[in-house]
Amino acid sequence: MIRRLLQYASPSARRLLVTELVFIVATAILQGIAFLMLVPVLRAFMAGDLATVGTWLIALGVVAVLYVGAFWFASQIGMKASTELLDSLLTRLGDRLVELPIAWFATDRSGSMSHIATQGAMFVSSTPYSIVRLMLTGFITPATVLVGMYAFDWRLALAMTATVPVMWFVYRWLRTGMERDDIAHQEAVGEASARVIEFARVQPALRTAGEGSVADRLVEESLQHQHRAYRGLLITGGAGIATFGGVVQLSLTVVIVLGAYLAIGGSLDPATLIALLVLGVRFTEPIANSGSLGGGVAVAKTTLDQLDRLAAVDRLPEPATPATPDGHTITFDDVTFGYGGPPVLEHLTFTAPGGRMTAIVGPSGSGKTTITKLIARFYDPEGGTVSIGGIPVPELGTDAVESAVAPVFQDVYLFDDSIINNIWIGNPDLSRDEVVAAATRARVDEIVERLPGGWDARVGEGGSNLSGGERQRVSIARALLKDAPIVLLDEATAALDIGNEIAIGDAIDQVRADRTLVVVAHRLQTIMTADHIIMLDGEGGIREAGTHAELLAHDGAYARYWRERVDAAGWQLTAEN
Ligand SMILES: Nc1ncnc2c1ncn2[C@@H]1O[C@H](COP(=O)(O)OP(=O)(O)OP(=O)(O)O)[C@@H](O)[C@H]1O
Numbered sequence: 121m122i123r124r125l126l127q128y129a130s131p132s133a134r135r136l137l138v139t140e141l142v143f144i145v146a147t148a149i150l151q152g153i154a155f156l157m158l159v160p161v162l163r164a165f166m167a168g169d170l171a172t173v174g175t176w177l178i179a180l181g182v183v184a185v186l187y188v189g190a191f192w193f194a195s196q197i198g199m200k201a202s203t204e205l206l207d208s209l210l211t212r213l214g215d216r217l218v219e220l221p222i223a224w225f226a227t228d229r230s231g232s233m234s235h236i237a238t239q240g241a242m243f244v245s246s247t248p249y250s251i252v253r254l255m256l257t258g259f260i261t262p263a264t265v266l267v268g269m270y271a272f273d274w275r276l277a278l279a280m281t282a283t284v285p286v287m288w289f290v291y292r293w294l295r296t297g298m299e300r301d302d303i304a305h306q307e308a309v310g311e312a313s314a315r316v317i318e319f320a321r322v323q324p325a326l327r328t329a330g331e332g333s334v335a336d337r338l339v340e341e342s343l344q345h346q347h348r349a350y351r352g353l354l355i356t357g358g359a360g361i362a363t364f365g366g367v368v369q370l371s372l373t374v375v376i377v378l379g380a381y382l383a384i385g386g387s388l389d390p391a392t393l394i395a396l397l398v399l400g401v402r403f404t405e406p407i408a409n410s411g412s413l414g415g416g417v418a419v420a421k422t423t424l425d426q427l428d429r430l431a432a433v434d435r436l437p438e439p440a441t442p443a444t445p446d447g448h449t450i451t452f453d454d455v456t457f458g459y460g461g462p463p464v465l466e467h468l469t470f471t472a473p474g475g476r477m478t479a480i481v482g483p484s485g486s487g488k489t490t491i492t493k494l495i496a497r498f499y500d501p502e503g504g505t506v507s508i509g510g511i512p513v514p515e516l517g518t519d520a521v522e523s524a525v526a527p528v529f530q531d532v533y534l535f536d537d538s539i540i541n542n543i544w545i546g547n548p549d550l551s552r553d554e555v556v557a558a559a560t561r562a563r564v565d566e567i568v569e570r571l572p573g574g575w576d577a578r579v580g581e582g583g584s585n586l587s588g589g590e591r592q593r594v595s596i597a598r599a600l601l602k603d604a605p606i607v608l609l610d611e612a613t614a615a616l617d618i619g620n621e622i623a624i625g626d627a628i629d630q631v632r633a634d635r636t637l638v639v640v641a642h643r644l645q646t647i648m649t650a651d652h653i654i655m656l657d658g659e660g661g662i663r664e665a666g667t668h669a670e671l672l673a674h675d676g677a678y679a680r681y682w683r684e685r686v687d688a689a690g691w692q693l694t695a696e697n
Contacts, residue, residue, distance in 0.1 A: 121247075121252065121417055121420070121421065121424075122141065122248075122252060124421075124424050125137065125205065125244070125247065125248060125252075125424075126138070128205070128208060128209055128212060128244075128424070128427065129204070129205050129208050130204065130207070130208035130211070132204055133201060133204035133205045133207070133208045136197055136200050136201035136204055137201045137205065137248055139197050139201075140194055140197040140198045140201045140248060140249070140253075141248070141252070141256070143190050143191075143193050143194035143197065144194050144252070144253045144256050144257065145256060145260060146190045146194075147187055147190045147191045147194055147257065148256055148257040148259075148260035148261045148264070149260060149261075149264050150183055150186055150187040150190060151187060151257065151261045151264075151406075152260065152261040152262070152263070152264025152265045152268065153183055153264060153268070154180060154183045154184060154187060155261070155264075155265050155399060155402040155403075156264070156265060156268035156269075156399065157176060157179060157180045157183065158180075158395065158398055158399065158402070159272055159392070159395040159396065159398075159399055160172070160176050160395075161173055161176045161177060161180065162391065162394060162395035162398065163391045163392060163395050164176060166390075166391040166394070166395075167391060194253065195249070198248060198249035198253065199249070201248055201249070202245045202246050202248065202249055203245070205244070205245040205248070206241055206242065206245035209241040209244060209245060209427070210237065210241055212427070213236060213237060213241070213427070213430070216430050216431060217233075219435055220430075220433055220435070221433075221434075221435060221436045221498070221499070222493075222496075222498035222499070223498060223499050224433055234313055234317075235306065235309055235310050235313060236423060236426050236427065236430075240422075240423035240426065241423070243419060243420055243423060244420050244423050244424060247416070247417075247420045250416070251413050251416040251417060251420065254413055255413055255417065257406055258406040258407055258413070259406075259407075261406045262403045262404070262406055262407050265399060265402060265403045266280060266281060266284075266403065269396070269399060269403075272392065272395075272396060272399075273382075273388060273392065273396060275378065275382060276375055276378060276379055276382075276388075276396055276400075279374050279375060279378045280371060280374070280375055280400070280403065282374075283367075283370065283371035283374055284371075286367055286370075286371075287364070287367050287368060287371065287407060290360075290363055290364050290367045291364060293360065293363075294357075294360030294361065294363070294364050295417065295418055297356040297360055298353065298356055298357055298360060298418040298419075299418040299421060299422070300356075301349070301352045301353040301356045301357075302353055302418045302419050302421075302422045303422055303425075304349045304352065304353075305346070305349040305350055305352070305353045306422045306423075306426070307349075308342070308345045308346040308348075308349035308350075309346055309349075311342045311345065311346070312339075312342040312343050312345070312346040314342075315338055315339045315342040315343075316339060316342075318338075319339045368404045368407050369404070371403075371404055372400050372401065372403075372404045375396070375397065375400040376397060376400070379393045379396060379397060379400075380393070436497065436500055436514070436518060437500075437514055438514075438517050438518060439514065439515045439516070439517050442515070442516055442517035442519070442520050443511045443515045443516060444509075444511070445508050445509020445510065445511045445516060445520075445524070446509045446510050446511075447474040447475075447509045447510075448474040448475070448508060448509055448524065448605045448606050448635075448636040449471060449472065449473055449474035449508075449509060449510070449636065450471070450472040450474075450478075450495055450506070450507070450508055450606070450636060450638065451470075451471050451472075451505075451506070451507040451510075452468050452469055452470050452471075452491070452494075452504070452505075452506055453469055453504050453505045453506075453507065454467050454468070454469055454503065454504035454505070455467070455468045455469070455494065455501045455503065455504035455505070455506060456468070456501060456502050456503035456504055456660075457490065457494060457499065457501040457502050457503075458502065459490075459499075463502075463660050464487040464490050464660065465487045465490060465491070465494075465501075465660050465661075466659070466660030466661060467503075467504070467660070467661065468487075468491075468504070468660065468661060468662065469504075469662075470654050470662060470665060472636060472638050472652065472654075473636070473651065473652060474509070474636050475634055475635065475636060476636065476637070476651040476652060477628075477632050477637040477638075477639060477649070477650045477651050477652070478636075478637070478638050478639070478650060478651065478652045478653070478654060479639050479641035479646060479647050479650035479652070479653045479654070480492075480638065480639065480640050480641065480653075480654050480656065481641055481647060481653060481654070481655050481656070481678075481681070482655055482656030482657065482658060482663070483656070483658040485658070486656040486657070486658040487656060487660065488610075488640040488656060489529075489530075489610050489640055491638070491640075492527065492529075492608040492610055492638060492640060494506050494513075495508070495513070495525065495606070495608055495638065496521065496522075496525050496527050496608060497513050497514075497518060497521045500513075500514060508521070508524065508606070523604065524604055524605055524606050525604055525606045525607075525608060526546075526598070526599035526602045526604035526606070526607045526608070527599075527607075527608045527610075528592065528595045528596050528598075528599050528607065528608065528609045528610065529595070529608075529610045530592075530610045530611070530612055532583065532591040532592055532594065532595040533582055533583065534579045534580075534582060534583025534586070534591055534594060535579075536578060536579065536580060536581045536582070537578065537579070538573075538575065538576040538577060538578055538579070539564070539567070539568060539571065539575055539576075539577055539578075539579050539586075539594065540552065540555060540556070540559070540575040540576060542579060542583070542594055542598070543555055543558070543559050543564065543594060543597045543598050543601060544601070545598065546558075546597070546598035546599065546600070546601030546602040547601045547602055547603065550601060554601075555601060556575065558597055558600045558601045559575075559594075559597040559600075559601075561597075561600060561627070561630045562593050562594075562596045562597035562600055562623075562627040562630060563593055563623035563624075563626055563627055564593050564594055564597045566619075566623065567586065567590050567593065567594075571585075579594075587620065588612050589612060589620030589621070589623070589624060590620065592611075592612055592624060593620070593623055593624060593627055596609070596624070596627040596628070596630075596631060597627075599631060600627075600630060600631060604635075605634075605635055605636060606635065606636045606637075606638070607631050607635050607636070607637045607638075608638050609628065609631070609637065609638070609639045609640070610639075610640040611624075611639060611640055611641055611642045611643055611646060612624075612642070621643065621645075624643070625643070625645050625646070628646060641653075644685055644686065647668065647682075648668045649668075650667075650668065651667065652665070652666070652667060653665065653666060653667065653668060653671060653678065655671070655677065655678050655681070657677075663676075663677045663678070664676055664677055664678045666678075668682075
């Protein structure tokens with residue numbers, strides 16, 4: 121436990137922790153010595169030797185002063201160490217989260233992550249002072265007492281030593297049971313937190329679904345599960361602590377019975393017996409107290425295990441020396457990929473020419489968005505190669521890919537901040553005027569005009585004050601600001617009002633200039649103006665590819681798809697179409 125805490129501590133936190141532990145050990149030994157000194161004091165007292173009592177009391181006073189000093193110092197250092205440890209835990213967690221592959225976040229981790237970052241980290245950082253200190257005292261003080269006891273009466277000391285393995289066995293059993301139940305409890309808490317967060321987030325949808333919706337049931341089930349797990353933890357903990365307390369009392373009973381037997385037999389004088397019995401009580405007291413701390417150790421261990429698991433997640437392989445791409449043409453060469461299940465894309469080969477706009481169309485679920493995720497290296501394909509500028513994406517390195525690619529996804533997330541700050545994060549080095557200029561090119565100025573507060577109007581949590589189309593315009597403005605040579609745009613599938621429709625069209629025109637643009641296209645305007653169209657077949661491959669005119673002339677699947685879409689949209693076909 122201590123080794124693991126030190127492993128997660130920054131160098132300064134580690135120094136503080138080690139100093140704290142040294143002082144804790146010193147206080148525990150001093151406490152043991154003070155208990156041992158009670159024996160000669162009591163013996164001299166009962167013999168009526170007040171001069172010896174006085175001498176021992178002075179020695180006891182010196183030990184007490186040293187103890188108080190060491191205790192005070194350990195407490196002071198302990199507070200600082202806990203703060204520094206919390207800092208290092210959160211920093212380690214943050215650093216780790218930014219280097220984890222995006223695929224790791226595909227499963228909803230919000231519940232367990234928020235638990236580690238809040239309760240878990242707080243609990244672990246307070247462990248050295250609140251638990252480790254008492255545990256060390258609970259073991260070192262009795263050990264000191266036991267060693268000293270041999271000097272007074274080896275027979276009683278030996279009897280007490282014999283009970284130690286029993287106590288140790290029961291203590292381990294208590295810890296193992298609590299660890300097992302705590303893992304189940306933490307998992308249930310993580311799941312319940314995620315469900316409650318989800319419940320809050322989807323309230324608008326739930327209001328229309330009415331009572332008894334799936335979300336209600338899921339939240340209810342997860343809370344019941346958490347309740348059951350907590351009850352299990354309490355039952356195991358209660359039973360374990362009671363058993364441990366019983367075993368500790370048994371050890372004291374052994375000493376009392378043996379002491380009485382020896383005293384009756386005349387081989388132990390009554391004064392020493394009374395003094396040793398007092399020592400026996402002092403021996404068992406810290407051990408009994410530490411039994412109830414086993415649960416705390418188990419809880420801290422669960423959080424440390426979660427952090428270990430996070431540390432063990434593999435990063436995507438990075439090149440020793442990142443290669444430099446030659447241009448920004450994107451190539452899929454025999455790519456197969458399937459989120460760990462059946463392939464979504466199978467032996468897919470195509471090229472999205474550099475500086476041109478490629479539109480990807482196809483049935484729902486055919487893998488259009490997946491293509492953009494492979495380009496952005498959220499995942500590596502299971503077979504084949506995705507290349508940018510002739511270099512396989514893994515050889516470019518994640519940093520190079522992140523700076524070369526600006527993604528504009530459907531589920532645009534905006535921070536609960538001003539609209540301008542949400543765009544500014546695309547390139548924090550630019551001035552406010554430059555940000556406004558880029559945002560105006562993406563037609564965000566029109567949105568801003570109607571917002572009270574203008575550019576500084578807050579967009580609400582996740583951008584809830586804006587419509588889907590408006591959020592996407594803000595995201596396009598971010599991409600313009602980032603000025604990356606490749607833009608991946610996943611057009612909103614939801615029907616847009618005419619204002620947003622035209623504005624997004626204009627924004628795309630701005631993005632197109634000199635950039636490689638790969639669009640998961642739903643708008644007819646986007647599809648027909650693309651330089652190159654790839655139509656997926658819904659079975660992992662490509663049905664047809666070419667320009668809009670070529671594909672219409674071919675009069676195949678694309679031409680049929682186009683005619684259906686045009687009819688549905690009520691468009692008039694003209695000669696240019
Ligand atoms: N994170 C994921 N884990 C597992 N399967 C996924 C994941 N994301 C997508 N899929 C599955 O991969 C398939 C392709 O999804 P993708 O989003 O690429 O399709 P799409 O063509 O963009 O669909 P749409 O037009 O409906 O947005 C779908 O069957 C989808 O369920």
